[in-house]
Amino acid sequence: MWHRNSARNDSRQRTARRVCAVIGRGSAALAVVLTGSPCQANSGAAPTRYLSAIDPDHLGYNPPAPAVDGSKEQQADLAGVRAIQPKDPASRDEAFADAEAFSFDALLPRFSVSAGRTLTAKRRPILAHMLKWALADAGAYGKIKDKFARSRPFVADPSIVPCDTSFMKTASPPPLHVTYSYPSGHATNGYLAGLVLSAVMTDRSTSLMARGERYGQNRVVCGVHYPSDVAEGQQMAKFLFALIVKQPAYQLDLKCALEEDAADINSALPDRRKPIHKSGYDDECAKLDENYYAEMSAL
16 A cells, blocks of 8 residues: 555565464564554455454444434533634634545644644655554544434524535435534544644644644534534544554554654654655664655655
8 A cells, every 4th residue: 555556565465464474463563664564364455544453333432322403402512503603704714724624634734833843744754644544543433423313513503604514415315415413523533633643742742632622623613513523523532542552553653753753853854855865763664654655655
């Protein structure tokens, strides 16, 4: 997955499978160095998320049901949406921009100010890869949405004007309808991003977590989620992160992301404009940097 050149990709995956078969699960880090991906038990396919060994439909996360439509609890939740609606639509600019920054490479730069660093996928490829895989794990929220099928606030109260609904609509099954509200996927992603980035940029953890929370809160500002949707999305992010940090692939990525961050602070990130450049990372991290930069360049 790190290169579009299929022959190179196939060769790397074959190497990884041989390594994993011979030396077992305990040497997953070596397979990462050789191929850019950890060994995955009982599978020839390279993993695409940290929790690849866990069925995303059976993560063990069981949120409580949202308030029933028409109940006092639901009305209070709806009042929370109305209370935060800005009178001037222009004041929703950040919320609108956050709504559109859903993919990992679009989300990462939204944290640049809070990080005190310029964060882009190609400038910080190791960090970007971490966020990509973590958000892939967060995709499990979709099944929870379908399970509870909670309508969005602007559907329950047409007087609420949402920021944008184009990306929330689906034509299957017909007729066209708006996707469900609980829990908030944006809130899950934003809070999980805050946790991942805080683990790497510890000196900025307070501001990064605040930005992750605000990213979720902006969904209420947009009128497309209830406060309880956002709160549950953040709880799911905490649950997922507690699982992710135990994974060997994450631990190696974190080690190298810390080296990458130190290089960033010291203005020593690889100068890829030069035909030959030295990253200053150790051998493991230099290899990951090469692989992840190729991955980000292929976007």
